[in-house]
Amino acid sequence: MSDLIVAVDGPAGSGKSSVSREAARRLGFAYLDTGAAYRALAWHCLDEGVDVEDAVAVAARVPGFDYAIGMSPDRYFVRVGGEDITPDIREPRVTAVVSAVARVPEVRAGLTELFRRLVAERPEPGVIVEGRDITTVVAPDAAVRVLLTATPEARMARRSAELGAKPTESMTQQLASRDAQDLKVVDFMNAAEGVTTLDSTELDFEQTVQALIDIVRARPSA
Ligand SMILES: Nc1ncnc2c1ncn2[C@@H]1O[C@H](COP(=O)(O)OP(=O)(O)OP(=O)(O)O)[C@@H](O)[C@H]1O
Numbered sequence: 001m002s003d004l005i006v007a008v009d010g011p012a013g014s015g016k017s018s019v020s021r022e023a024a025r026r027l028g029f030a031y032l033d034t035g036a037a038y039r040a041l042a043w044h045c046l047d048e049g050v051d052v053e054d055a056v057a058v059a060a061r062v063p064g065f066d067y068a069i070g071m072s073p074d075r076y077f078v079r080v081g082g083e084d085i086t087p088d089i090r091e092p093r094v095t096a097v098v099s100a101v102a103r104v105p106e107v108r109a110g111l112t113e114l115f116r117r118l119v120a121e122r123p124e125p126g127v128i129v130e131g132r133d134i135t136t137v138v139a140p141d142a143a144v145r146v147l148l149t150a151t152p153e154a155r156m157a158r159r160s161a162e163l164g165a166k167p168t169e170s171m172t173q174q175l176a177s178r179d180a181q182d183l184k185v186v187d188f189m190n191a192a193e194g195v196t197t198l199d200s201t202e203l204d205f206e207q208t209v210q211a212l213i214d215i216v217r218a219r220p221s222a
């Protein structure tokens with residue numbers, strides 16, 4: 001079982017997944033992308049024709065949710081019912097409904113339990129877990145807790161560079177709207193007590209990865 005949990009939260013496009021994965025690779029840690037589980041459940045609901053606005057119907061999908069995720073930084077995959085849906089969960093139709101699925105209390109409780117189990121099973125010396133409520137709900141006792149932020153402009157510029165497109169009004173609105181919906185459920189814009197804020201607005205990717213590693217190495221018990 002992993003001794004060291006590193007919890008990383010932050011808004012959409014702040015770099016949580018990419019920075020956490022690279023830092024985990026360099027530290028020899030496992031890495032858990034928790035947003036992938038919410039996305040996979042949203043994908044599953046769409047696939048099964050479940051109305052994502054019907055909280056009772058969505059909650060009913062949690063108990064039998066057959067989910068698997070790769071937690072090795074070099075072997076990332078997402079499967080539901082044995083089917084590889086790694087690229088599918090990033091489709092705009094999934095992104096558009098994931099917040100509705102994520103606000104259902106039974107979904108949050110079921111996935112939180114799943115995340116804790118997945119982390120506890122890992123043999124690596126540490127696990128970086130990233131999402132929205134990791135520092136506050138999933139792993140509030142984590143040895144290292146970080147809020148990774150960047151201005152909306154920086155996040156939008158990075159997301160559009162990733163897509164090879166210029167930032168459009170609609171993309172900017174979608175990013176802001178998803179954050180606004182998610183913020184009704186959990187506060188990932190303000191660092192909770194004891195959480196270190198890492199603002200990457202003026203940092204490039206390499207500097208951000210290094211800053212996260214430095215925070216991990218500087219933890220009090222290290
Ligand atoms: N400090 C940085 N400087 C420049 N680009 C960065 C930096 N950090 C991350 N990126 C890039 O920004 C993009 C968004 O990062 P990433 O997908 O990791 O964000 P995220 O917080 O996980 O987003 P989401 O919550 O929407 O999944 C990626 O292309 C990533 O490589």
Ligand SMILES: Nc1ccn([C@@H]2O[C@H](COP(=O)(O)O)[C@@H](O)[C@H]2O)c(=O)n1
Nearest residue numbers: 034035036038098099102131132133182
């Ligand atoms: N701990 C988390 C992680 C994610 N969510 C919800 O999932 C959506 C997708 O997350 P990404 O990190 O892949 O963008 C996100 O918009 C939230 O609705 C969550 O609630 N808690």
